[in-house]
Amino acid sequence: MPLPFIADVIWKGVPGIPSVWTLLKGVLAVAVLGLLKWYFMGTSNASERKMHGKVVIMTGGTSGIGAATALDLAQRGAQLVLLVHQSPKDIFLIDFIDDLRERSGNNLIYAEQVDLSSLFSIRQFATRWIDNVPARRLDMIVLCASTLTPPGKPRVLTDEGLEETWMVNYLANFHLLSILSPAIRAQPPDRDVRIIFTTCSSYIGSPAIEDGSDAMKKKEWTPSKAYARSKLALVIFGHAFQKHLDSYKRPDGAPTNARVIFADPGYSRTPGMRRWLTRGSLWGLAIYLILWQNVWFFLKSSEGGAQSLLYAAMEAALGRGPGGKLVKECREMKFSRKDVTDEKIAKKLWEGSEKLVERVEREEAVRRALQKKEKDELEKSEKQSSDTKPSGGGGESKTSKSRRQRKAK
Numbered sequence: 091m092p093l094p095f096i097a098d099v100i101w102k103g104v105p106g107i108p109s110v111w112t113l114l115k116g117v118l119a120v121a122v123l124g125l126l127k128w129y130f131m132g133t134s135n136a137s138e139r140k141m142h143g144k145v146v147i148m149t150g151g152t153s154g155i156g157a158a159t160a161l162d163l164a165q166r167g168a169q170l171v172l173l174v175h176q177s178p179k180d181i182f183l184i185d186f187i188d189d190l191r192e193r194s195g196n197n198l199i200y201a202e203q204v205d206l207s208s209l210f211s212i213r214q215f216a217t218r219w220i221d222n223v224p225a226r227r228l229d230m231i232v233l234c235a236s237t238l239t240p241p242g243k244p245r246v247l248t249d250e251g252l253e254e255t256w257m258v259n260y261l262a263n264f265h266l267l268s269i270l271s272p273a274i275r276a277q278p279p280d281r282d283v284r285i286i287f288t289t290c291s292s293y294i295g296s297p298a299i300e301d302g303s304d305a306m307k308k309k310e311w312t313p314s315k316a317y318a319r320s321k322l323a324l325v326i327f328g329h330a331f332q333k334h335l336d337s338y339k340r341p342d343g344a345p346t347n348a349r350v351i352f353a354d355p356g357y358s359r360t361p362g363m364r365r366w367l368t369r370g371s372l373w374g375l376a377i378y379l380i381l382w383q384n385v386w387f388f389l390k391s392s393e394g395g396a397q398s399l400l401y402a403a404m405e406a407a408l409g410r411g412p413g414g415k416l417v418k419e420c421r422e423m424k425f426s427r428k429d430v431t432d433e434k435i436a437k438k439l440w441e442g443s444e445k446l447v448e449r450v451e452r453e454e455a456v457r458r459a460l461q462k463k464e465k466d467e468l469e470k471s472e473k474q475s476s477d478t479k480p481s482g483g484g485g486e487s488k489t490s491k492s493r494r495q496r497k498a499k
């Protein structure tokens with residue numbers, strides 16, 4: 091019997107072929123890595139719900155998690171109104187929308203130019219929307235846009251003078267929903283209206299919000315604190331907005347049918363995350379590419395990140411009972427901070443934000459009026475000078491003279 095030989099092969103292995111132990115160790119390592127990757131990929135939205143006929147306004151639908159969410163909603167038949175900061179003539183935007191229509195087989199995808207770093211731009215869109223009589227159908231608002239300053243980079247101010255992270259991640263949503271509120275409340279009682287706030291667990295480590303009158307003071311500001319604080323403000327405001335909707339007495343006496351739902355996508359490989367990890371620098375990008383396999387291993391794809399948003403958009407149970415629920419990994423979770431539902435903090439934040447919006451809008455209106463006046467005067471003086479200009483004359487024309495004088499002033 092060749093038993094000693096068989097035992098030798100099992101325990102010591104055939105020369106050139108790894109032993110059983112080595113093989114087992116290899117298989118085990120692959121299984122553990124596979125399980126970990128499966129864990130980091132996150133949970134999938136299992137709903138098969140169709141979204142035909144639903145009208146969805148969405149911010150941040152052109153990149154990362156937002157783009158993946160937009161594609162899935164479009165594939166299920168929803169009509170999408172994407173709020174984007176590019177001009178409708180932008181060639182990349184045209185390509186993006188065409189591609190989305192083609193991949194989803196859905197032509198009901200539109201883009202509206204709304205720069206979320208501008209209160210004026212938001213007001214222009216939102217007032218146009220609520221000016222519709224009767225109120226336009228609106229089933230869902232997905233608030234997915236965000237910005238962040240890469241670590242080590244300086245604080246950025248918008249053209250209206252507000253800190254950019256605070257403006258885009260929080261104040262833009264406050265302003266948009268404040269104006270759209272009548273359109274949300276006017277939806278028929280049998281409609282399941284959802285307002286999905288995309289949040290991030292960074293809010294847990296944020297400094298407390300004392301006042302919404304301004305973003306963080308310059309001295310305290312760091313990119314990560316500013317981002318976390320904007321997300322905390324968004325969560326506090328979301329709860330307050332739900333109360334605002336609940337307190338409305340509908341003319342038909344029906345209970346409110348609009349619900350705020352918070353969705354945390356989890357850490358995902360998106361352009362935003364890449365900007366953060368690379369610190370917005372070329373050497374950062376080089377390290378990112380070298381360590382790409384680690385990024386791939388530990389972070390979800392954009393599609394993976396979109397799952398909790400899609401669950402928030404479709405899960406039937408979230409369309410019943412009170413609003414203000416948090417969804418993470420396609421299930422309901424509890425918030426990790428008590429102050430997110432603190433009414434006193436919410437009131438201060440709301441009132442402070444209202445005052446800030448009012449002040450900036452007033453200042454901007456004055457600035458625009460002055461700009462217009464100056465432009466009109468310039469046009470007038472140009473017209474006058476062209477009327478009195480001697481034909482083929484040399485020397486300095488009145489127009490260039492007046493331009494030069496303006497510049498000197």
Ligand SMILES: NC(=O)c1ccc[n+]([C@@H]2O[C@H](COP(=O)([O-])OP(=O)(O)OC[C@H]3O[C@@H](n4cnc5c(N)ncnc54)[C@H](OP(=O)(O)O)[C@@H]3O)[C@@H](O)[C@H]2O)c1
Pocket residue numbers: 149150151152153154155156173174175176204205206207208233234235236237258288289290291354355356357358359360361362363395
């Ligand atoms: N990625 C993560 O790991 C992670 C983790 C937790 C939570 N989140 C949250 O998930 C959401 C999506 O994240 P993401 O990483 O997918 O974001 P992203 O790739 O950085 O995309 C941000 C989106 O916001 C839009 N946007 C930025 N500034 C704008 C402005 N001024 N006006 C109009 N649109 C503007 C961008 O438009 P353009 O592309 O045209 O610039 C883009 O569509 C965010 O709310 C984020 O906070 C992400």
